[in-house]
Amino acid sequence: MRILFAAHAEKTHFFSMVPLAWALRTAGHEVRVATQPEMAETVTRTGLTAVPLGGDHRWKQVMEASQDEGWGARVAEAVTRSADLGHEELFRFFDETTSRYFRTVNNDEFTDALVDYARWWQPDLIVWEQFTWAGAVAAQVTGAAHARMLWGADVVTRSRNDFLDRLAELPEDQRTDPLRDWLTESLARYGAAYDETVANGQWTIDVSPPGHRIDNGLPVVGVRYIPYNGQAELPEWLAAEPPKPRVAVTAGISVRGYFGFDMFSIGALQAFADLDIELIATLLPVPGESADMAPDNATVLDFVPMQGLLPTCSAVIHIGGAGVQSTAAYYGVPQLILPGFWDTVVRAELVERSGAGISLPPGQVTPEGVRESLVRLLEDPSFRTGAEALRKDLLSAPSPNEVVPVLEDLTARHKSAV
Numbered sequence: 001m002r003i004l005f006a007a008h009a010e011k012t013h014f015f016s017m018v019p020l021a022w023a024l025r026t027a028g029h030e031v032r033v034a035t036q037p038e039m040a041e042t043v044t045r046t047g048l049t050a051v052p053l054g055g056d057h058r059w060k061q062v063m064e065a066s067q068d069e070g071w072g073a074r075v076a077e078a079v080t081r082s083a084d085l086g087h088e089e090l091f092r093f094f095d096e097t098t099s100r101y102f103r104t105v106n107n108d109e110f111t112d113a114l115v116d117y118a119r120w121w122q123p124d125l126i127v128w129e130q131f132t133w134a135g136a137v138a139a140q141v142t143g144a145a146h147a148r149m150l151w152g153a154d155v156v157t158r159s160r161n162d163f164l165d166r167l168a169e170l171p172e173d174q175r176t177d178p179l180r181d182w183l184t185e186s187l188a189r190y191g192a193a194y195d196e197t198v199a200n201g202q203w204t205i206d207v208s209p210p211g212h213r214i215d216n217g218l219p220v221v222g223v224r225y226i227p228y229n230g231q232a233e234l235p236e237w238l239a240a241e242p243p244k245p246r247v248a249v250t251a252g253i254s255v256r257g258y259f260g261f262d263m264f265s266i267g268a269l270q271a272f273a274d275l276d277i278e279l280i281a282t283l284l285p286v287p288g289e290s291a292d293m294a295p296d297n298a299t300v301l302d303f304v305p306m307q308g309l310l311p312t313c314s315a316v317i318h319i320g321g322a323g324v325q326s327t328a329a330y331y332g333v334p335q336l337i338l339p340g341f342w343d344t345v346v347r348a349e350l351v352e353r354s355g356a357g358i359s360l361p362p363g364q365v366t367p368e369g370v371r372e373s374l375v376r377l378l379e380d381p382s383f384r385t386g387a388e389a390l391r392k393d394l395l396s397a398p399s400p401n402e403v404v405p406v407l408e409d410l411t412a413r414h415k416s417a418v
Contacts, residue, residue: 001029001411004123004144005048006114006135008105009039009056011230012323013129016151016207018046019226020127023400024407032121034114034135045231053117054110071096072341076362079155080345087166091176094163097156098178106134108186115190118142125411127205130156133183136198141190145414147221147407148201152322153208153343153350157200157216202414205403209329209394212350221406224397227327232305238312242278245314245378249281249298250306250324264319266291269298271367272374280309315377317370320344325351332391334383336373338365354393355386 005021007014014035025031025048033043034051043050078085078093111134118126118138126146128135139146160179167175184194204218207225251264264281266289272279273295281300285291291300306327310316313333318324320339325347328335335357337348348359358373377383 001124003125005033007129009036020400027404053113082159082162090163095178141192143416145411149205154214155343211393225326227307229305234308246278248316271371332387334387356390
């Protein structure tokens with residue numbers, strides 16, 4: 001088969017797709033990755049074939065929009081408690097996210113180029129990152145089978161289901177749907193029509209631990225999360241056991257790419273200065289700070305691959321990024337999560353419910369609270385037990401190699417001639 005992965009230029013989202021892409025490649029299928037020019041080098045460094053198309057996503061524009069008019073708080077509310085919200089709140093969520101986020105990262109130049117490429121290459125299957133609807137549009141135009149691939153909790157679809165329920169209660173002439181209207185407009189440029197599979201995929205590929213998946217009533221192929229952090233070299237000190245409990249502190253790698261620093265202050269590490277632990281903080285200083293502001297028990301580094309660092313750790317502190325959270329789950333490491341945006345609060349709550357960590361949502365984060373929570377995480381053995389149980393749950397999902405025949409069968413059933 002010819003299989004086209006589609007992902008806008010957000011590498012942390014793409015990294016979760018790499019193991020499955022390689023499983024399909026080693027099974028004998030021809031695999032290419034359609035992306036925006038900014039991420040082409042990242043793709044080629046994975047050993048996969050990149051197809052750079054159209055214009056970049058201007059992600060910084062989205063991040064700046066998230067700071068305006070309380071948008072971040074409204075997004076968090078919509079994806080955490082959509083069942084409790086009315087039509088007006090959910091409409092505003094989809095109206096704002098479609099205009100500020102979805103249309104920005106799926107700009108017309110990228111979508112047009114992806115459709116043109118799919119028309120020429122004729123893939124049998126398009127696997128698209130969950131917010132790269134350009135891939136769904138290209139599949140609808142060309143008749144390729146298509147699957148939406150998640151990197152986090154499926155909260156947008158859950159919110160959409162609640163929104164559609166509210167919409168159905170309105171008179172037909174008032175049923176405005178921003179996501180559907182945008183995708184309908186995009187498809188019309190190529191003479192194609194919208195159906196709900198364009199929003200959700202013909203099926204969904206979910207890398208979440210089975211116990212953490214959100215049931216949205218859609219066909220789902222579960223696949224085991226496999227940590228992948230990009231090209232990396234492990235430092236020599238990771239080849240020895242730490243002399244005392246090691247705690248990783250990280251803010252991921254996404255935000256620093258937009259603003260040049262991490263959303264975690266090095267000065268905040270002083271809260272742990274009196275603890276008999278070894279802190280490894282993979283942080284870039286915020287403006288006005290430097291690495292020498294860290295306490296004596298902390299080492300501040302630009303980057304260490306989590307798949308090398310976390311197996312040596314007794315705990316990890318992070319801001320809820322899907323990659324770090326999933327990698328910690330894979331290695332059975334207790335987590336202290338300080339979530340804030342998009343699905344981070346939802347996923348953090350799932351970790352806490354599973355007994356694998358502690359979540360301190362916005363408004364509850366203080367130096368004293370974070371220190372106390374870390375001490376609990378290190379001293380209470382139930383968190384290690386919960387983390388090991390979460391690891392077993394994650395490992396119970398089939399490996400990428402094991403789901404290849406499933407994807408082959410689904411592709412044969414869903415591909416259509418156009």
